[in-house]
Amino acid sequence: MTELLLVGVGQMGRPYLEAALRIGCTVRAVESRAAFPGLPVGTGADFYQVDNGLDESWLLGALQAAEQGPPQGVVAFAEAHVTAAALLQDRLGVPGPSLHAATISRNKGLQRMSCAARGVSQPEFLLVPSIADAREWMAERLPVVVKPLTFGGSVGVEQVSTIEELDSAIERRGEGKLLVEGAVSGPEFSWEALVRDGSVLFENVTAKETTEPPYFVELTHRCGHRFEDPKVAQQVQEFTRLVLDAIGMRTGLAHLEFRLGPDGPVLMEVAVRTPGDHIAEAVCLTYGFDLYEGVVRLALGLPLDDLIQREPVQFAAVHHPDCPPGRITGIEGLSEIEAHPFVQRVSLNRGIGDLVKPLSSSSERIGYALVVAPTPEAREETLAFIQARLRITTVLDG
Numbered sequence: 001m002t003e004l005l006l007v008g009v010g011q012m013g014r015p016y017l018e019a020a021l022r023i024g025c026t027v028r029a030v031e032s033r034a035a036f037p038g039l040p041v042g043t044g045a046d047f048y049q050v051d052n053g054l055d056e057s058w059l060l061g062a063l064q065a066a067e068q069g070p071p072q073g074v075v076a077f078a079e080a081h082v083t084a085a086a087l088l089q090d091r092l093g094v095p096g097p098s099l100h101a102a103t104i105s106r107n108k109g110l111q112r113m114s115c116a117a118r119g120v121s122q123p124e125f126l127l128v129p130s131i132a133d134a135r136e137w138m139a140e141r142l143p144v145v146v147k148p149l150t151f152g153g154s155v156g157v158e159q160v161s162t163i164e165e166l167d168s169a170i171e172r173r174g175e176g177k178l179l180v181e182g183a184v185s186g187p188e189f190s191w192e193a194l195v196r197d198g199s200v201l202f203e204n205v206t207a208k209e210t211t212e213p214p215y216f217v218e219l220t221h222r223c224g225h226r227f228e229d230p231k232v233a234q235q236v237q238e239f240t241r242l243v244l245d246a247i248g249m250r251t252g253l254a255h256l257e258f259r260l261g262p263d264g265p266v267l268m269e270v271a272v273r274t275p276g277d278h279i280a281e282a283v284c285l286t287y288g289f290d291l292y293e294g295v296v297r298l299a300l301g302l303p304l305d306d307l308i309q310r311e312p313v314q315f316a317a318v319h320h321p322d323c324p325p326g327r328i329t330g331i332e333g334l335s336e337i338e339a340h341p342f343v344q345r346v347s348l349n350r351g352i353g354d355l356v357k358p359l360s361s362s363s364e365r366i367g368y369a370l371v372v373a374p375t376p377e378a379r380e381e382t383l384a385f386i387q388a389r390l391r392i393t394t395v396l397d398g
Contacts (some may be wrong), residue, residue: 001027002300003069003262003380007062007085008077009039009047012166012278016075017045019293026298028071030084055106060254066092073299074168075252078242082106082273091104095196095301097272100248105272108179109149111247115267118246121239122267123181131173134180139165143183143213146173148212156361158214159183186259186268188216191240192283193254194294194304198244202294202308204283205236206275208257210320217359220383222288222376223280224312235264243270253295255279276362278370284317285344316344316372319386320365326394327357333389337369344370356394366392 004020006013006029015323019219020027027045039047046068050061062074062084070092076085082102089096098103109127114121124141128134131146133273136158138144146169148156156178160166170201188210194202205227209220214354227233236258243256247270256270284291285310297304328350337346348367350356357364369386373379 002073003028003071004296004300005062005065005071005074005088006030006077007058007074007088010035011038012276012279012280013077013144013274014040014297015281015290015292016077017043017311019290019296023293023296023302025296026261027128028065028068028094030058030081030332032057032064050278053080055080055083059087062088070255073296073301074176074392075295075299076102076273078276079106079271079273083269095251097195097252097254097297098248101250101272104115104247104272107149108147108269109177111267111270112179115243115246115270115374118242120246120267121261121264121387123184125179125181127145127177127179129177130175131180135166135170138165138180141182142166145181145183147179147181149177155326157216158360161213163213165196183213184259184268186261186266188257188259188268189256189265190255190257190275190279191236192279192291193244194239194252194291194298194308195244195249195254196251196298196304198250200241200244201304202287202310203240204286206279206282211359215360217365218277218320219322219365220317221277221282222379223279224284224315224316224376225380227302232260232264236260238267239267243267247272251298253291253298277320278318278368282318282370282372285316285370286312286314288313314372314374315376316370317379317383318381319371320362320371321348321360321369321386321390321392322369323356323392324394326396328352328354328356329395330391330393332391335388336389340382340385342371342373342378343386344368346373355397356392 004025048065050057086102092098143161188208190206205225207222207225210216255275257268258265346369350366
């Protein structure tokens with residue numbers, strides 16, 4: 001019997017479990033104590049508990065699960081699971097992104113250094129022990145972006161545009177290693193790909209909308225994007241392969257983010273795990289095949305030719321509604337949105353009386369809507385419908 005070890009399940013990682021069971025695998029899955037009560041029991045999978053969500057705890061859980069018998073494949077779900085899975089993949093000699101790629105993907109400083117050595121187009125950058133050490137460099141290049149090395153979801157990412165903002169950032173952020181980078185203008189995209197032995201088998205471009213500076217919180221993702229200019233499309237194709245080569249990507253799911261500048265794509269960051277914000281689900285809907293099953297098959301060394309579809313069959317988007325900060329006093333239009341034929345799902349994680357903070361990271365968003373439509377035009381009409389119908393009123397406390 002083929003066995004898969006899944007490091008991390010969460011909520012958005014459930015499709016990996018379902019795909020593995022569907023194709024006849026037995027599954028061992030590692031999950032944290034906090035998430036353990038919500039795991040789907042009765043599936044036939046064996047679950048292993050770790051104390052917390054720290055990288056080191058995931059490694060202990062993965063090693064303990066593997067002691068029951070070496071699995072034929074290992075899949076990491078989210079960012080915190082990548083290192084543990086890669087260490088186990090390396091030890092067992094099973095397919096994976098590579099320990100090199102996993103290590104680089106978990107550290108933005110290592111990403112910048114590796115990509116600089118390979119000539120990848122990326123912002124001018126400086127790695128410093130603390131933000132104060134970069135004051136002179138930043139002051140000469142405003143606007144600049146400050147990034148912590150390891151956080152995700154835009155946590156700690158901040159654009160600094162004036163000397164006053166620079167001095168405020170130095171006072172607020174204190175000590176600690178970080179990256180400072182020249183700000184890059186241009187539309188933002190992400191690129192999702194299934195890769196085997198360094199070769200791209202499937203790829204998707206997602207067009208993004210984010211909040212304005214100083215923070216860049218993602219609000220809308222449109223999958224199945226096509227660049228109308230053949231030159232730009234070729235630049236993106238060459239750029240993405242160069243990034244994969246720079247990080248040493250071998251086999252699995254790659255997710256990289258870039259801005260399209262005047263001279264072509266410029267790398268923001270790269271990861272070797274499931275993209276957040278339900279993007280993977282939106283990719284599945286756009287292309288009409290199970291991306292999660294594709295990742296499982298790659299991990300097990302199984303063929304993908306009968307699974308993958310490379311052209312969109314419909315057009316999905318994930319939209320995160322926004323509202324003024326404050327305490328929520330009213331929510332209207334939700335039932336109309338839920339009834340729309342092209343709205344797959346809508347979910348709000350705030351209700352009447354809840355506090356909404358100003359957006360500075362993805363964790364502060366109030367929910368999402370998943371849209372799937374037969375054409376890009378219908379998708380845009382549906383997104384406009386959601387924005388017009390959903391009315392969330394707030395009041396400032398005090």
